Amino acid sequence: MTAPGRWVLLVEDDADLRSSLAELIATWGYFVAEATNGLEALAWLDSHPQPALLLVDLAMPVLNGLRFRERQLVDPRIASIPTVAMTAGRILADQVEALRFQGVLSKPLDVPLLLTTLQQHCAPAGDALHPGELR
Amino acid sequence: MSERGAPRFGEADLTNCDREPIHVPGSIQPHGALLAMREPELTIVQVSENVGALLDRGPEELLFHTFDDLLGRERAAAFREKYLGRDSFVDVNPVAIEVPVDGGGARTFDGVFHRSGGLLVLELEPAPPRASDYIETFVQRVRSSLRELERAGSVAELLQVAALRTRSITGFDRVMVYRFGRDWHGEVIAEARRDDLEPFLGLHYPASDIPRQARELYARSWLRLIPDVAYAPARLVPVENPVTGATLDLGFSVLRSVSPIHVEYLRNMGVAASMSISLLKDGALWGLIACHHTTPHRLPYEVRAVCEFLGQVLSWQLSTKTEATETRRRLETRQIQAALIEAMSVHTSLVEGLLASEEAFLGLAGATGGAVYYDGALRTVGSVPTEPEILGLVEWLSTSGTGDVFASDFLPGLYRPAEAFKDEASGLLSIALSRQHRDHVLWFRPEILRTVTWGGDPSKPVEVEGSELRLTPRKSFAAWKEIVRLHSTVWEDAEIDAARDLRSAVLAVIVRRAVELKRLNAELKEAVRARDDFLSIASHELKTPLSTLQLQFHMLLGGGLDVATLPPDRLRAKLELSERQVKRLTELVDALLDVTRIRSGKLDLRLEDAVDLGTVVRQVLERMRPEQGRTGARIESRIAEGVIGRWDAQRLDQVATNLVSNAFKYGAGKPITVLVTSDAVWARLVVRDEGIGLTPADQARIFHRFERAVAERDYAGLGLGLWITRQIVTRLGGEIVVDSTLNQGTAFTVLLPLKGPTP
Numbered sequence: 001m002t003a004p005g006r007w008v009l010l011v012e013d014d015a016d017l018r019s020s021l022a023e024l025i026a027t028w029g030y031f032v033a034e035a036t037n038g039l040e041a042l043a044w045l046d047s048h049p050q051p052a053l054l055l056v057d058l059a060m061p062v063l064n065g066l067r068f069r070e071r072q073l074v075d076p077r078i079a080s081i082p083t084v085a086m087t088a089g090r091i092l093a094d095q096v097e098a099l100r101f102q103g104v105l106s107k108p109l110d111v112p113l114l115l116t117t118l119q120q121h122c123a124p125a126g127d128a129l130h131p132g133e134l135r
Numbered sequence: 136m137s138e139r140g141a142p143r144f145g146e147a148d149l150t151n152c153d154r155e156p157i158h159v160p161g162s163i164q165p166h167g168a169l170l171a172m173r174e175p176e177l178t179i180v181q182v183s184e185n186v187g188a189l190l191d192r193g194p195e196e197l198l199f200h201t202f203d204d205l206l207g208r209e210r211a212a213a214f215r216e217k218y219l220g221r222d223s224f225v226d227v228n229p230v231a232i233e234v235p236v237d238g239g240g241a242r243t244f245d246g247v248f249h250r251s252g253g254l255l256v257l258e259l260e261p262a263p264p265r266a267s268d269y270i271e272t273f274v275q276r277v278r279s280s281l282r283e284l285e286r287a288g289s290v291a292e293l294l295q296v297a298a299l300r301t302r303s304i305t306g307f308d309r310v311m312v313y314r315f316g317r318d319w320h321g322e323v324i325a326e327a328r329r330d331d332l333e334p335f336l337g338l339h340y341p342a343s344d345i346p347r348q349a350r351e352l353y354a355r356s357w358l359r360l361i362p363d364v365a366y367a368p369a370r371l372v373p374v375e376n377p378v379t380g381a382t383l384d385l386g387f388s389v390l391r392s393v394s395p396i397h398v399e400y401l402r403n404m405g406v407a408a409s410m411s412i413s414l415l416k417d418g419a420l421w422g423l424i425a426c427h428h429t430t431p432h433r434l435p436y437e438v439r440a441v442c443e444f445l446g447q448v449l450s451w452q453l454s455t456k457t458e459a460t461e462t463r464r465r466l467e468t469r470q471i472q473a474a475l476i477e478a479m480s481v482h483t484s485l486v487e488g489l490l491a492s493e494e495a496f497l498g499l500a501g502a503t504g505g506a507v508y509y510d511g512a513l514r515t516v517g518s519v520p521t522e523p524e525i526l527g528l529v530e531w532l533s534t535s536g537t538g539d540v541f542a543s544d545f546l547p548g549l550y551r552p553a554e555a556f557k558d559e560a561s562g563l564l565s566i567a568l569s570r571q572h573r574d575h576v577l578w579f580r581p582e583i584l585r586t587v588t589w590g591g592d593p594s595k596p597v598e599v600e601g602s603e604l605r606l607t608p609r610k611s612f613a614a615w616k617e618i619v620r621l622h623s624t625v626w627e628d629a630e631i632d633a634a635r636d637l638r639s640a641v642l643a644v645i646v647r648r649a650v651e652l653k654r655l656n657a658e659l660k661e662a663v664r665a666r667d668d669f670l671s672i673a674s675h676e677l678k679t680p681l682s683t684l685q686l687q688f689h690m691l692l693g694g695g696l697d698v699a700t701l702p703p704d705r706l707r708a709k710l711e712l713s714e715r716q717v718k719r720l721t722e723l724v725d726a727l728l729d730v731t732r733i734r735s736g737k738l739d740l741r742l743e744d745a746v747d748l749g750t751v752v753r754q755v756l757e758r759m760r761p762e763q764g765r766t767g768a769r770i771e772s773r774i775a776e777g778v779i780g781r782w783d784a785q786r787l788d789q790v791a792t793n794l795v796s797n798a799f800k801y802g803a804g805k806p807i808t809v810l811v812t813s814d815a816v817w818a819r820l821v822v823r824d825e826g827i828g829l830t831p832a833d834q835a836r837i838f839h840r841f842e843r844a845v846a847e848r849d850y851a852g853l854g855l856g857l858w859i860t861r862q863i864v865t866r867l868g869g870e871i872v873v874d875s876t877l878n879q880g881t882a883f884t885v886l887l888p889l890k891g892p893t894p
Contacts, residue, residue: 014679020712088682089671111686
């Protein structure tokens, strides 16, 4: 298993956006796992080593980003994983505060900011493997 | 409530005169004699000191004797039987009484009975010689007088007839109808006179000319007569009523001696004989018929009775005629009011409604200008003071405790600044709508320079002699003209009442409006919220495909990928993905444009004669295969051939696309059924999923704009699909229904007429 420090779990319901984002992040040398909603993300976390970062869309069916974060925070096994929210809408400062997100990225995404965020929380992957092979 | 200015004259008023007890003067006029008797034995206990002159018996010969002693036993017995022992003498007065005199024979008197202070009072006046047909003649005159009074059309005409008739019946030189003003000053409003006398018509007299207790007496008895103002009063002997120990109340006496001040007043006017008949309206003293004669003038009792009767008829006529006029006026007012209220409810702005018809608004109060100050804004019509002046006036009205309805025909007298705008508003009628907000409706009347012609200088009704204020009635009755400044015409009761009624109506409209406004406000808030939601959803929805596009472009433009070395299938996949985002964006923008078109009624249909619904639906399913692939839902379609109608193919495509994509979105990956069938008239499209379903409440909501049954924005989409779908179906003349069970699935059925929408 690859070192957890290189893993990013991407939680996004829009298939096209999710695959595009995963592809870009992979080109930067990170390993990307994908989930389509909060419930899937919890399931993934339950059965995998901790990733270095969670990138979570806020508006998703089944279990949205805010509810996901609430459940994450009360689960000591995963509560400390750095989590950055992605949103196309506005997110209120006190919401970010309450849910202790490490950052918020607005859509359309600011690519340099995304890269900085990743570098801040994850050690870059060494020899790049195609993320597709890791999933 | 309302203040009424009146022409003011000097402060000095005959307050001494007001205190003088004129109805118990203890004396009578000497043209008749008075006997007061104790019933039932009719012992004479009080007499007027002049009895000797008329009855040939002095007081000492009468007092403590009986009536029988005076008349003789025989006459007295007949008299008792016929007249006495009754409660009222109205029906028998005057009674012919023959009193035996010295030297035989008898003298005939007109006797008038009444009771006062527990005594039976008999007043005797020598009976004038009467022609044998005098009763018939009299009845004729009374009848024709009544007929004339009946025929009179207006109050003015009525009073003129009364003056003429009273003069012809009584023979007085001058007969005037004198009307009391609100301040009890009087005005001559009708007159009949000897041609050589100067007219008094139009003259005003100060209130002090007829003081308060005189007016009270006038309201009690109908008629007073002074045949000769130069008389020497005959005192009663003894002065006190022996039964009560008090002065005999002569309030109902026909011979009562009048106040010396009044006598002097008449003398100063050059009057030698006078009579006055009370005119009452609704039980209150309204005016007088005042009769003057330049020489002493006697009137037999029956003539006085007729005058009294005329006074009563006239009083009754006055009430009914005034009432009729007021009723007519009130009816007109109501009509104006109704029109105003109607206008207020039709117009969006209450003020606009109120002022919609300048004529109606001003007509209501008979004003020349008007203003409405409402909600901090001032609107005016007609001739009005300047805006700062009106605002100042409103401020004053709001703070000076003038009440809900205020009327003054002398505004500058109460509110000094009004002198500056006397030409527009010497008179003010106003209603308060709300005091905190200073809301008022105002009506204005200009200054009327009124000339009041006084009978003498009204500012000098008294003279001071020595240290005491000595009552000396005016000596000069030469006409004295006073110009009344800063006054408008008087606001009539009907006008004030109309304003008051309008106030109630306006307040009712305001209350109704407040409720309505609250509702509109809530609706507006809801609309704003919906619009904000919509913009927020729209921007959210646009940003997702934009994000994807942006990321793809970033990679293609050197952000980590080398396009030159990229395998062609990966490049192709990326471009296809990008194209899909563009398509999604296009669809979103189309939907937004549709909303705009539908809302502005510009959703155009391109109707074609042979559109095949089956073909349209098959194309939609084909196009959505990728989406189907992603959700993994199986599609079962049963599409009948030849379901052909007059439709707009593109709009049908939109309807089918919306329904099928909804089924994918909420169908939970379970099988989806699509049916197309038809009968002779209708085509039917059914799209059914087995997904999350809808509650009954949600089923009712989903066709509305921005409504999504699923909470929050966790499901992508504008929430416009079903609304647009229903709009299109409706435009095509069809309908859409939903049938759903929570957690079991949803079926949408679209019914479309084959012949298309009815034009």
